[in-house]
Amino acid sequence: METGDTMNVVVANRDKKNVTYVEYDDPEFKTSSMSTERIAKIIFENGKVIDFKKSKFPGAYVGVNLGTAMPISDFAQDNYNDDRSGFATGNKFAIGVAGRIPIWKFIGIGSSINIGSFGVNEASYFDQVNTNQGATGSVSTFSSGTLAGYRYATFTVGPDLAFKLGTRLKLFVPLELSFISMNNKDGDNITIVDDTDKILSTLVRKTKSQGMGVAFGISLEYMLTPHIGLGIQAKAYSHVVDTEVSETDTDKNIKFDYTWTQNVMYTNFGITARYHFR
Numbered sequence: 001m002e003t004g005d006t007m008n009v010v011v012a013n014r015d016k017k018n019v020t021y022v023e024y025d026d027p028e029f030k031t032s033s034m035s036t037e038r039i040a041k042i043i044f045e046n047g048k049v050i051d052f053k054k055s056k057f058p059g060a061y062v063g064v065n066l067g068t069a070m071p072i073s074d075f076a077q078d079n080y081n082d083d084r085s086g087f088a089t090g091n092k093f094a095i096g097v098a099g100r101i102p103i104w105k106f107i108g109i110g111s112s113i114n115i116g117s118f119g120v121n122e123a124s125y126f127d128q129v130n131t132n133q134g135a136t137g138s139v140s141t142f143s144s145g146t147l148a149g150y151r152y153a154t155f156t157v158g159p160d161l162a163f164k165l166g167t168r169l170k171l172f173v174p175l176e177l178s179f180i181s182m183n184n185k186d187g188d189n190i191t192i193v194d195d196t197d198k199i200l201s202t203l204v205r206k207t208k209s210q211g212m213g214v215a216f217g218i219s220l221e222y223m224l225t226p227h228i229g230l231g232i233q234a235k236a237y238s239h240v241v242d243t244e245v246s247e248t249d250t251d252k253n254i255k256f257d258y259t260w261t262q263n264v265m266y267t268n269f270g271i272t273a274r275y276h277f278r
Contacts, residue, residue, distance in 0.1 A: 118266075177215075
């Protein structure tokens with residue numbers, strides 16, 4: 001059997017998909033049938049062996065991922081004097097779909113689409129100095145406010161190394177390119193004042209971010225059936241992201257417009273459920 005167990009039977013009939021048999025010690029000579037996907041080989045009494053050739057390496061699959069992602073590095077720092085800071089504190093949720101096709105032996109191509117949402121340090125504030133062109137010329141203004149959460153989506157594609165560890169365990173090691181798109185969930189509340197603390201405007205700052213980087217990880221899967229597997233996964237993502245901000249108060253002739261680059265890094269931990277093709 002694929003599980004490593006052995007059965008003593010009399011083979012009544014067989015084809016590519018099923019084997020019909022009677023167990024040796026069955027006094028009622030009851031005929032049973034079993035899928036060849038569960039059978040590793042048949043060893044006949046005369047020494048003949050029928051080996052159901054199966055790959056030594058995992059093949060194609062499709063599945064879903066559920067888990068939580070934790071921001072790290074600059075993306076998780078609440079230093080308002082540093083434009084690289086992201087103020088991200090934790091994951092609200094993370095869900096994704098993934099697939100793999102085998103290419104050669106243990107090498108395959110994997111791909112995934114993931115969506116999630118980060119929280120932020122609500123006690124943190126950011127300051128930004130802008131020079132705005134007003135009716136009286138250039139005016140130095142200062143803006144501060146509270147941050148909103150981040151929503152993100154990633155698409156990954158790249159090599160996926162896979163190995164069988166015994167009859168039921170499978171190991172996958174993805175090494176992928178990753179593309180990310182983000183925005184702040186509800187918009188940041190901004191107050192803009194001049195150098196005399198006079199309030200010039202209030203805006204809802206909305207950000208859009210795009211970038212690319214790499215993703216790598218490891219997942220271990222236990223096969224419940226020849227096709228269905230459950231597992232655990234750990235994966236790290238690193239992206240260089242350009243964040244654009246553009247908000248305008250036309251009534252007061254104030255434009256809030258700038259771009260910065262930050263490194264968005266996070267780790268994802270969760271469970272997987274996959275359907276494997278044979």
